[in-house]
Amino acid sequence: MAETKVVRRKRRAGLRIIVATLLATVFSLLFSESPGRAARRETDQPGAECLACHGEKSMNTTRAGKTVSLYVDGKKFATSVHGSFGCTGCHADLEGKELPHETPARVKCGTCHATEQEQHARSLHGKAIARGDPLAPRCVNCHGNHDIYPVKDPRSAVTPLKVPFVCGQCHREGTPVSRNRPIPQDNILENYSESIHGEALLKKGLSVAPTCATCHTAHLILPHTDPASSIARRNIAATCTKCHSQIEAVHRKIIRGALWEKEANVLPACVDCHQPHKIRNVFYSQGMADADCMHCHVDEKLRRARDGQSMYVSVGEVSHSRHNKVACSQCHSEVNASRVRPCETITHEADCTSCHDEIGKQYMSSIHGQLVGKNNPNAPSCKECHGTHGVLGKQDPQSLTFATNVPLLCGRCHREGQKAAVRYTGRQHEIIANYTESIHGKLLKNGLTVTATCTSCHTAHRILPRTDPESSVSAANVPATCGRCHHGIEEQFENSIHAQRVSGSAKELPICSDCHTAHAIRRTDQDNFRLDVMTTCGRCHAEIAKTYFDTYHGKVSRLGYTKAAKCYDCHGSHDVLRVTDPRSHLSRANVAATCQKCHAGATRRFAGYLTHATHHDPRKYPFLFYTFWGMTTLLLVTFVVGGMHTLLWLPRAFQMRQELRAAEAKRSATPETPASKDKESTDA
Amino acid sequence: MPKGEVAERQFIRFSRLQRILHICMIVSFMCLALTGLTLKFSYTKWAAVLSHLLGGFENAGYIHRSAAVVMFGVFITHLVDLYKLKKREHASWRVLLLGPGSMIPNRRDLAEFVGTLKWFVGRGERPAYGRWTYWEKFDYFAVFWGIAVIGSTGLTLWFPVLFTRFLPGSFLNVATIIHSDEGLLATGFIFTVHFFNTHLRPEKFPMDITVFTGRMELEELKRDKPREYEALVASGELEEKMEEAYPAIVTRTIRAFAWGALAVGFSIVLWIIYAMLFAYR
Numbered sequence: 001m002a003e004t005k006v007v008r009r010k011r012r013a014g015l016r017i018i019v020a021t022l023l024a025t026v027f028s029l030l031f032s033e034s035p036g037r038a039a040r041r042e043t044d045q046p047g048a049e050c051l052a053c054h055g056e057k058s059m060n061t062t063r064a065g066k067t068v069s070l071y072v073d074g075k076k077f078a079t080s081v082h083g084s085f086g087c088t089g090c091h092a093d094l095e096g097k098e099l100p101h102e103t104p105a106r107v108k109c110g111t112c113h114a115t116e117q118e119q120h121a122r123s124l125h126g127k128a129i130a131r132g133d134p135l136a137p138r139c140v141n142c143h144g145n146h147d148i149y150p151v152k153d154p155r156s157a158v159t160p161l162k163v164p165f166v167c168g169q170c171h172r173e174g175t176p177v178s179r180n181r182p183i184p185q186d187n188i189l190e191n192y193s194e195s196i197h198g199e200a201l202l203k204k205g206l207s208v209a210p211t212c213a214t215c216h217t218a219h220l221i222l223p224h225t226d227p228a229s230s231i232a233r234r235n236i237a238a239t240c241t242k243c244h245s246q247i248e249a250v251h252r253k254i255i256r257g258a259l260w261e262k263e264a265n266v267l268p269a270c271v272d273c274h275q276p277h278k279i280r281n282v283f284y285s286q287g288m289a290d291a292d293c294m295h296c297h298v299d300e301k302l303r304r305a306r307d308g309q310s311m312y313v314s315v316g317e318v319s320h321s322r323h324n325k326v327a328c329s330q331c332h333s334e335v336n337a338s339r340v341r342p343c344e345t346i347t348h349e350a351d352c353t354s355c356h357d358e359i360g361k362q363y364m365s366s367i368h369g370q371l372v373g374k375n376n377p378n379a380p381s382c383k384e385c386h387g388t389h390g391v392l393g394k395q396d397p398q399s400l401t402f403a404t405n406v407p408l409l410c411g412r413c414h415r416e417g418q419k420a421a422v423r424y425t426g427r428q429h430e431i432i433a434n435y436t437e438s439i440h441g442k443l444l445k446n447g448l449t450v451t452a453t454c455t456s457c458h459t460a461h462r463i464l465p466r467t468d469p470e471s472s473v474s475a476a477n478v479p480a481t482c483g484r485c486h487h488g489i490e491e492q493f494e495n496s497i498h499a500q501r502v503s504g505s506a507k508e509l510p511i512c513s514d515c516h517t518a519h520a521i522r523r524t525d526q527d528n529f530r531l532d533v534m535t536t537c538g539r540c541h542a543e544i545a546k547t548y549f550d551t552y553h554g555k556v557s558r559l560g561y562t563k564a565a566k567c568y569d570c571h572g573s574h575d576v577l578r579v580t581d582p583r584s585h586l587s588r589a590n591v592a593a594t595c596q597k598c599h600a601g602a603t604r605r606f607a608g609y610l611t612h613a614t615h616h617d618p619r620k621y622p623f624l625f626y627t628f629w630g631m632t633t634l635l636l637v638t639f640v641v642g643g644m645h646t647l648l649w650l651p652r653a654f655q656m657r658q659e660l661r662a663a664e665a666k667r668s669a670t671p672e673t674p675a676s677k678d679k680e681s682t683d684a
Numbered sequence: 685m686p687k688g689e690v691a692e693r694q695f696i697r698f699s700r701l702q703r704i705l706h707i708c709m710i711v712s713f714m715c716l717a718l719t720g721l722t723l724k725f726s727y728t729k730w731a732a733v734l735s736h737l738l739g740g741f742e743n744a745g746y747i748h749r750s751a752a753v754v755m756f757g758v759f760i761t762h763l764v765d766l767y768k769l770k771k772r773e774h775a776s777w778r779v780l781l782l783g784p785g786s787m788i789p790n791r792r793d794l795a796e797f798v799g800t801l802k803w804f805v806g807r808g809e810r811p812a813y814g815r816w817t818y819w820e821k822f823d824y825f826a827v828f829w830g831i832a833v834i835g836s837t838g839l840t841l842w843f844p845v846l847f848t849r850f851l852p853g854s855f856l857n858v859a860t861i862i863h864s865d866e867g868l869l870a871t872g873f874i875f876t877v878h879f880f881n882t883h884l885r886p887e888k889f890p891m892d893i894t895v896f897t898g899r900m901e902l903e904e905l906k907r908d909k910p911r912e913y914e915a916l917v918a919s920g921e922l923e924e925k926m927e928e929a930y931p932a933i934v935t936r937t938i939r940a941f942a943w944g945a946l947a948v949g950f951s952i953v954l955w956i957i958y959a960m961l962f963a964y965r
Contacts, residue, residue: 190901300753317921323880488744549727551857552841556745557725559728559731559732559735559740559744560732561740561741561742600845602848603848605849606845607853608848608852608853609853609854610853610854613857621857623854624857627858627861628865629861629867631862631866632865639869639872640871640875642876643878646876646880646881648804648805648880649804649880650886653887654886654887654888656886657887678905
């Protein structure tokens with residue numbers, strides 16, 4: 001034993017309690033029916049001397065403040081495998097001791113069971129004991145102490161039928177071990193009991209069915225990451241083939257079963273298909289090899305009788321796909337190898353979720369999955385996006401799900417006029433066209449694969465409408481969704497007045513897409529964005545936007561002048577704050593610097609310009625109001641006086657015109673040439 | 685006028701420089717009015733179209749400021765010309781400013797104004813006007829006032845950083861209102877009252893182009909400025925102030941230009957009326 005005496009002494013009290021409790025439990029279970037028998041003295045048995053005291057049921061002692069029974073069932077001990085050794089066979093340190101003796105030392109099973117002891121010491125359990133783990137099991141925890149029977153004896157604590165429960169004492173849900181120790185598998189006992197192995201053992205009583213110890217071994221239990229473990233990747237086949245020795249005949253894909261043992265790293269291990277503890281008899285009970293399928297499906301002319309659909313499977317397509325190591329029957333799991341046509345039992349399409357379980361759950365919660373659930377014929381299933389036999393990973397540029405292909409893929413249905421766009425009643429239109437023209441779309445076109453595609457915002461499998469609070473594009477989630485790439489901006493935004501947390505406003509606050517749009521996201525330095533942002537802010541800030549248009553910046557902006565200050569040039573874009581906030585771009589300390597962005601040399605006094613002034617408000621801007629009305633009065637008076645003067649003049653002017661015409665007519669009536677007349681008058 | 689005839693001789697009312705200055709004034713004023721009003725009425729569709737035609741707002745701004753410089757140039761040139769006139773013809777400012785050729789309104793102008801109003805309502809004869817009538821003097825000083833008010837506010841808006849070194853920032857708001865409304869006043873007045881009073885009176889139809897040719901018929905002088913005519917006859921200076929009329933092609937060209945200016949002016953007036961009545965905010 002690796003333990004030192006010092007360590008052992010420290011643990012003694014605790015261990016004794018465990019041992020004693022166990023003893024009490026076992027004994028009380030076995031002899032509760034006939035207490036009278038226990039009282040009878042069995043002096044002819046080995047260890048009769050000991051039983052003189054320990055045969056008394058009432059014999060007990062107090063250890064660490066707890067009463068511990070010291071009763072030993074002599075009859076049981078006599079029939080156990082150790083019965084013939086007597087008490088001192090194990091408790092050797094009590095040989096010849098005066099009675100009453102001291103508390104004996106811990107029994108060393110390894111004295112006889114050296115191999116098992118050595119294996120246990122190397123195992124997880126043994127190492128845990130060495131670490132001082134109080135939960136680590138010792139020999140007695142599994143085997144019991146005075147009532148050890150041969151393994152094949154039904155009375156044995158470790159007979160196959162009992163093994164799952166012995167292990168399950170610790171390895172079932174809710175125990176301190178399952179809760180506090182890093183064990184990657186969960187629901188081990190439940191899964192096992194529902195697996196084909198568990199069913200055979202527990203329901204059908206097939207004692208040769210594998211128990212925990214069959215795969216994990218009885219004493220040399222090691223984690224699967226340990227190369228020496230029976231369940232290590234390279235050893236698992238050997239472990240399984242202990243029983244399934246003809247397995248290669250079933251798995252014909254692998255020509256020689258030996259490959260599993262020799263090149264386990266390149267080949268699927270048993271557990272890749274048959275999950276440990278969950279080995280289901282539904283899917284894989286009967287092996288199907290691809291060759292069986294391809295026997296027929298290699299034919300290009302193969303058609304389904306029902307609807308004439310081609311049933312041809314291209315070997316080349318599959319071999320280049322991501323599933324090139326996955327057998328046909330893993331996806332088409334309803335095959336039945338016992339039939340002449342194994343596929344005739346297939347009634348459903350390939351179930352991707354048998355492997356892609358988590359994604360399947362996401363998909364079923366998505367709008368796509370919900371529509372499938374409602375039997376909508378247009379709803380996309382897995383193969384709609386991922387293809388069938390030629391499925392490729394999203395990292396493969398050939399894949400439909402590769403970043404640059406995603407908008408085309410989604411566009412198949414979501415392009416204007418297509419089936420998804422037709423049933424859509426929201427406010428987003430020309431989604432694909434807008435995206436293509438957006439900054440994201442243009443970057444993607446330039447080959448930047450890390451830019452946002454449809455799935456970056458909508459997720460790939462958890463797609464939900466904007467109105468669903470769970471959606472990645474719901475109002476509450478949009479900032480975080482955009483922030484996955486634009487993190488710095490999200491931080492600014494979350495500290496701005498537009499964030500609920502800061503403003504505490506009950507009104508609907510703007511999110512990224514309210515200003516940037518959802519799909520037509522433009523560069524913010526482009527003219528259109530700069531000009532549109534005025535009306536964008538004005539959607540909520542109607543009054544203040546109106547007054548903006550009353551002053552120079554607003555007026556010239558409306559005429560299309562992009563350089564004039566827009567809302568965010570002064571207020572900030574994502575970090576917009578109340579002007580009273582010292583951190584605001586428009587606070588007393590910052591305002592001059594903000595003006596200086598355009599007006600070099602601007603002072604605090606310059607910043608006194610009223611950018612939202614209106615001359616219609618006599619209370620807020622009296623001097624503007626009175627200047628305006630003073631000017632208006634001046635205008636009105638001038639126009640009225642000037643206009644009246646002109647209007648009064650008009651009749652006289654017409655009169656003069658008539659007189660002139662008459663005089664001219666008179667002159668032309670006299671027989672003189674006008675030239676000579678003119679000359680005369682000039683001379684005169 | 686038939687070929688070979690001696691050209692008609694006409695009275696010279698305006699010097700060459702004065703005529704050039706008026707044309708410069710027209711061009712710069714039109715530019716200022718157009719570009720300025722696009723900004724004032726930026727909320728109308730018209731303004732956006734016009735701004736676009738002028739090459740975008742930024743361009744319109746350049747045009748506005750260049751025209752302002754021309755306008756200032758016209759103003760200064762005129763003042764220099766007055767100074768030269770004083771040196772050439774008069775001994776003192778007193779004679780220049782209070783003599784019969786002066787633009788300064790005097791008691792006689794008041795009498796003529798009252799007389800004119802009486803004439804309008806048929807209570808008297810048309811007054812015998814001198815070289816400058818009271819409405820011509822009003823127009824003349826309106827320009828002085830306009831240049832002072834619009835020019836000074838315009839400069840503060842042109843150089844806001846400079847001016848806010850000693851003026852409060854909100855003065856720019858006040859300056860904007862004054863500049864804009866005074867501009868509206870000038871535009872409105874010139875394109876209606878001035879057009880009518882000086883160029884488009886029915887008796888002068890189709891148009892009085894004296895300010896472009898510098899010449900007026902003697903008959904017209906006798907009729908419109910009898911006091912000046914008589915004074916000239918009395919002093920015997922009339923003959924030296926007569927020159928040959930321009931050939932028809934020149935007057936036709938001038939008329940075309942004048943009509944163009946009128947058309948622009950009236951369009952602007954219509955636009956102002958539309959903007960004030962139907963789209964005002």
